[in-house]
Amino acid sequence: MAAQIPQEQWAQVLEQRGGNVVYKKIPVAKPGPDEVLVNVKYSGVCHTDLHAVKGDWPLATKIPLVGGHEGAGVVVALGDLVKDVKIGDHVGIKWLGGSCLSCSFCRTANEPLCPTPDLSGYTVDGSFQQYAIGKAAHVARIPKECNLEAIAPVLCAGLTVYKGLKESGAKPGEFVAIVGAGGGLGSMAIQYARAMGLHPIAIDGGAEKEKMCKELGANTYVDFLSSKNIVEDVKAATPEGYGPHAVLLLAVTEKPFQQASEYVRPHGTIVCVGLPANAYLKAPVFDTVTRMINIKGSYVGNRQDTAEAIDFFARGLIKAPYKVVGLSQLQEVFDLMSANKIAGRYVVDTSK
Ligand code: 8ID
Ligand code: ZN
Numbered sequence: 082m083a084a085q086i087p088q089e090q091w092a093q094v095l096e097q098r099g100g101n102v103v104y105k106k107i108p109v110a111k112p113g114p115d116e117v118l119v120n121v122k123y124s125g126v127c128h129t130d131l132h133a134v135k136g137d138w139p140l141a142t143k144i145p146l147v148g149g150h151e152g153a154g155v156v157v158a159l160g161d162l163v164k165d166v167k168i169g170d171h172v173g174i175k176w177l178g179g180s181c182l183s184c185s186f187c188r189t190a191n192e193p194l195c196p197t198p199d200l201s202g203y204t205v206d207g208s209f210q211q212y213a214i215g216k217a218a219h220v221a222r223i224p225k226e227c228n229l230e231a232i233a234p235v236l237c238a239g240l241t242v243y244k245g246l247k248e249s250g251a252k253p254g255e256f257v258a259i260v261g262a263g264g265g266l267g268s269m270a271i272q273y274a275r276a277m278g279l280h281p282i283a284i285d286g287g288a289e290k291e292k293m294c295k296e297l298g299a300n301t302y303v304d305f306l307s308s309k310n311i312v313e314d315v316k317a318a319t320p321e322g323y324g325p326h327a328v329l330l331l332a333v334t335e336k337p338f339q340q341a342s343e344y345v346r347p348h349g350t351i352v353c354v355g356l357p358a359n360a361y362l363k364a365p366v367f368d369t370v371t372r373m374i375n376i377k378g379s380y381v382g383n384r385q386d387t388a389e390a391i392d393f394f395a396r397g398l399i400k401a402p403y404k405v406v407g408l409s410q411l412q413e414v415f416d417l418m419s420a421n422k423i424a425g426r427y428v429v430d431t432s433k
Contacts, residue, residue: 086118086157091431092210093411095146098136102148102209104409109212111158117166117217118158119174124208125151125234125403126414126427127265128333129176129356133203134415137358142203150176150201151236151428152208153229156220163217171229173221173236173391174201174208176381182218190383192219209411211431221387224395230405234265234426235394237381239401242270242329243390244382245352246277249327250375253278256319260341261331261355262299263290265426268401270329271297273390276398282318282325284311284337286421293402293424305337315344324349335360342374350375401425407433 090109093102112118130148132138152174156166166172179199180187186194199216201207206214221236223229251257257274261267262283274281275298283299285291286306294302301318308314316324324346330338332355341351342364351374353362364376382390393399402425406414414427 086212090211091408092147093408095134095142095144095148098142098144099134101412102134102415104411107210110206110214112160112214114160114162115217116160116214117156117163117172117220119152119154119172119213119215119220120157121152121154121174121208121211121213121431123153123230123233123405123428123430124149125236125238125265126411126418126429127151127237128418129237130202131415131418132356132358138356143205146202147206147210148202149208149210150174150178150203151233151238152213153223153233153236154213157212160217166217166220171223171225171227172215173223173232174213174215175219175221175236175240175387176201177219178205178207179216179219190385192383193380209408209429219384221391223391227391227395230428230430231403232391232394233428234269234401234403235390235399238266238269238426239273239394239399240382240387240390241354241379242266242331243273243393244386245329245354245379246270246273246279247386248377248379249329249350249352251279251327251350255326256280256282257327257329258282258284258315258325258344259299259329259331260284260337261333262294263287263424264331265423266331266354268293268297268425269399270331271299272399272401273393276393282315284315289424297401311340312343319346323347326350327352329354331355333357339363342368342376345374347372347374350377353378403428405430409433
């Protein structure tokens, strides 16, 4: 039986760039012909949502904006053209909410590079509401046996680090430094790295994050707040002290982006994923050449990466910690995130 769809719903709305989000009732949108309406049950809170609130990236958001792009829920209405998603299916609203599907990037499964994307919770409304719209071609397919609150962070954090680890080219048995390992992406990265047969070295700050990273399976934890020599500490955690084969940069500050080339192993790969505002990459040309260092960016993942990242979760390989609070408490989550006080991820329950 089709669910009752209300006219109005609770949402968190950013009305002014740099302001607080406002918890209020707004109308429920109707899906277009190629779209689905999702009753969002849970949404993870990504640092990207905080960038959207602060407006600190060189890309404008819509205003007013409903943020959120780790939304897990149930399909409650379909557009006329939608054939392969059914009412009652479990799906995810992810960062790439839609793409043109016809440009050469979309045609070659590089849809995150589409020049006209719909970015959920950024250029189109996202999952910090009870009913969100997604393009049927792009909503993540979630198997019914998966717990919706636990899988929500996989829709961005999990997918992004899984893709980043693939882009690093690191092979089973090799070492990967995860910078920002105590955060949302980082906690997922430790789990995906382990599941992919890699040895994770965690880098972050403070005892709470250390405990979490070690419980998740990091071989070593380097505390960037107290280490006297981060470069030496990271190298010392690798065989023969040559440094990790790959570095996954997830931090939201510029310094570690400059530092990674000092400890990555010769012929190793530095993958930039975190997006600190106004930051630049700088690496010594001499070292980059003579140590043959690869430096690259990695941006979410395509629909196949999404399916694979979800499959790792469905097989029980990904168990990253999260705390659940009501959607009404989203601003408090942003305040904690601004202070770097979140170990793992927060997930909001849209019913509260
Ligand atoms: O597709 C992409 N490339 C993509 C996808 C999703 C998110 C990029 N991101 C970006 C976000 O926009 C954000 O800029 O990745 C970044 C991290 O997102 P997050 O994991 O959601 O943020 P978080 O939970 O706040 O974790 C950040 C961690 O970095 C640590 C912090 O302590 C925190 O645990 N950190 C910082 I800030 N400086 C550090 C340093 N110098 C550091 N860890 C180690 N060394
Ligand atoms: Zn995200």
